[in-house]
Amino acid sequence: MDANQREFENPFGMDLDCENCTELCGSRERVVHGYGDVGAEFLVVGVAPTAAAERNGIPFTGAGGGERVQSMFADLGFVRSALDATEPDVQNVFFTNLTRCRHPGRDPTDDEVRTCEPFLNAEIRMINPQIIVPVGERPLRALAVEYTTRRPDSFDIDAEHATTIRGRGFELVPMVEPEELTDERAGEFLEHMRESVLARDYRQTKGRQER
Template sequence: MDANQTDFENPFAMDADCENCAELCGARDRVVHGYGDVGAEFLVVGTGPTEAAERNGVPFTGAGGGGERVQSIFADLGFVRSAPDAAEPDVQNLFFTNLTRCRHPDREPTDREVDTCEPFLNAEIRMINPQIIVPVGDRPLRELAVEYTTRRPDSFDVDAEHATTIRGRGFELVPMKEPSEMSDAEADAFCDHMRENVLSRDYRQTKGRQSR
C-alpha cells in the first residue's frame, strides 16, 4: 500500500453522511464507500453493498451476498491475506468498491441512484488509477462499458464475458459473474485467466508508490 495510507476503510474520506438520495437515507444503516489499497492496480466493482457489507462497512465482505466467495478468489490470487470471512480484510494491490454506496433492504438500486453515486466511483477510479477493473455482475459491466469502452452497453453479457479481458480507455476490464451464480468451474476459470493472461505479463506502470 502507499506509505502515507492510514486506513483501508473509506481512505479518501468520502462523505459518510451522504443525503443525495432521499429514499435511501431512512432505509440504510450506513454509507459504504470503497475499501483497500489506494495505490492498487486492481479495482473490483460490484453493484451495491449487501446486508453483510453494510453491517461491516466494507464492500464484498460477509456470507450471503457472495462477499466471502470474492474474497476467497482474490486470496487464491495473492491479493487478500486474511480469512474470507474477515470483516476488515487484509488486502494488497486491491481495492473494493460499488456503483452505489447505500443499501435499500427491499429492492435493487435504481438507475437514478447509480447515476447519483457515479461521482464517488469516478473519483476513486481517477485517484487510484488502476490497471485492471473487475466488474462483478452484469450491471457494473454495462455501466463501466458506457464510460470506458467503445462498445455499446447492450453488446455485453457477463455470462459470455466472464473470465475474459476487454480493453478499456486507460485500463482493462476482466468481468466476473455474480458470485452467487458462479459455479466452482467458473471461479477456477476466472483465477486461471488472471494467472495466465493478466498476472503473467507486464501490465504495471509506475505511479509513484514508495512501498507496497
C-alpha cells in the same frame, strides 16, 4: 499498499452522511464507501453493499457473496486474512460498488447509480488502476459507457466472464455475480487471471501516473 496510507476503510474520506438519494436515507444502516489499497493495480466493482457488507461497513465482506469474491482474490494473493474478517488485510486490490447505500427491498435504481457516479469516478481517478473487475453485468455495462468504445447492450456477462476487454487507459476483466460463481466459473476466472493477466506485464496497459 501506499506507504502513507493509514486506513483501508474509506481512505479518501468520502461523505459518510450523504443524503443525495432521499429514498435510501431512511432505509440504510450506513453509507459504505470503498475499501483497500489506494495504490492498487486492481479495482473490484460490484453493484451495491450486501446486508453483511452494510453491517460491517466494508464492501465484499460477509455472507451474500462477499466472502466468495474475496476467496478468489485470496487465491491470487491479494487478500491475506481469514475470509470471515470484517476488515480484511489486502494488498494491491481495492473493493467498491456502483452505489454506496443498500435498500433492503430492492436493487438500486438507475438514478441512484447515476447519483453515486462521482464517488466511483473519484476512486478510479485517485487509484488509477490497471485492471478493473466488474462483478456482474450491471457494473460491466456501467463501466462500458464511460471507459470502452462498445455499446453497453453489446455486453453479456456470461460470455465476457474471465475475458479481458480493452478499456480507455486500463483493462476490464469481468466476473459473473457471486451467486453464479460455481467452482467451474471460479476456476475459469482464476485461470484467466493467472495465465493471461498476472503472467504478463499488465502494467503496460497504460502509462502509470506518479502517486
